Amino acid sequence: MLHTTWKGAISFGLVNIPVKLYAATEDKDIKMRYLHKECHTPIQYEKRCPNCDRPLESEDIVRGYEYEDGKFVIMEKDEIEALAHEKNKSVEIVDFVELNDIDPIYFNRSYFIGPNDHGSKPYMLLKQAMEESGRIGLAKITIRSKEHLAAVRVYDKGLMLETMYFPDEVREIDNVPDIPEELEVSDKEKKLAKQLIEQLTTKFDPSQYKDERREAILALIESKISGNEIKVVEEKPKRNVADLMDALQASLDTSPKAPPKKKKAAPRKKKVAK
Numbered sequence: 001m002l003h004t005t006w007k008g009a010i011s012f013g014l015v016n017i018p019v020k021l022y023a024a025t026e027d028k029d030i031k032m033r034y035l036h037k038e039c040h041t042p043i044q045y046e047k048r049c050p051n052c053d054r055p056l057e058s059e060d061i062v063r064g065y066e067y068e069d070g071k072f073v074i075m076e077k078d079e080i081e082a083l084a085h086e087k088n089k090s091v092e093i094v095d096f097v098e099l100n101d102i103d104p105i106y107f108n109r110s111y112f113i114g115p116n117d118h119g120s121k122p123y124m125l126l127k128q129a130m131e132e133s134g135r136i137g138l139a140k141i142t143i144r145s146k147e148h149l150a151a152v153r154v155y156d157k158g159l160m161l162e163t164m165y166f167p168d169e170v171r172e173i174d175n176v177p178d179i180p181e182e183l184e185v186s187d188k189e190k191k192l193a194k195q196l197i198e199q200l201t202t203k204f205d206p207s208q209y210k211d212e213r214r215e216a217i218l219a220l221i222e223s224k225i226s227g228n229e230i231k232v233v234e235e236k237p238k239r240n241v242a243d244l245m246d247a248l249q250a251s252l253d254t255s256p257k258a259p260p261k262k263k264k265a266a267p268r269k270k271k272v273a274k
Contacts, residue, residue, distance in 0.1 A: 008089035018116035030217050093137035106164045113159040192248035
């Protein structure tokens with residue numbers, strides 16, 4: 001059973017839908033702790049004021065915004081919460097748009113939306129209406145004192161909310177150095193590149209992909225726990241191909257989906273006249 005992360009309501013027009021949010025994804029990265037090398041005791045990190053040279057308790061700590069180097073304005077917790085108090089429990093849909101109009105760079109985190117008390121009928125009404133119209137809802141939501149842009153969309157048999165970055169949170173690609181403006185690419189190179197794309201094109205099946213590094217680390221951990229001998233697999237040397245055309249052709253030839261090469265037919269023996 002998923003744990004509720006947020007309770008509130010979705011509103012569009014005069015329709016109000018009581019809902020709950022549930023985290024739709026989880027980070028399965030392997031967590032490791034830092035230990036003292038000598039005795040393997042977990043390292044502690046204490047909150048300490050370097051000016052007063054003493055440890056601090058939670059009640060001794062306030063939040064401040066550094067508006068100049070070394071100068072802070074103190075922000076009280078209740079002051080910040082009061083600014084967004086009215087919006088804390090609302091997902092207000094302000095527009096409906098096409099999903100394809102949104103670049104994936106804007107998406108941040110996914111939440112399943114479930115109906116809350118007496119919310120099942122309006123929940124299903126919104127789902128079916130969006131499903132048939134082919135639109136998604138653009139909304140605003142406040143989670144943990146931060147306001148997010150959000151997309152409300154149909155997902156499988158229910159609804160999903162994707163928190164999004166605001167436009168000023170997305171960096172400009174013009175700031176990336178050394179992106180070439182125009183470079184001449186030959187028709188042969190483009191043809192081979194397109195052939196490689198076609199050869200590797202398939203229907204998306206998420207079950208075919210796995211975190212191989214995480215699985216290898218878990219296997220290593222299990223080996224250490226059980227005391228088995230650890231075997232390090234040597235990495236296969238990569239083929240060094242300097243020429244772009246050669247690299248494309250080699251990629252086509254060595255691709256797992258490359259069509260089998262046709263065997264050359266043996267030359268036919270000439271009949272000798274008797």
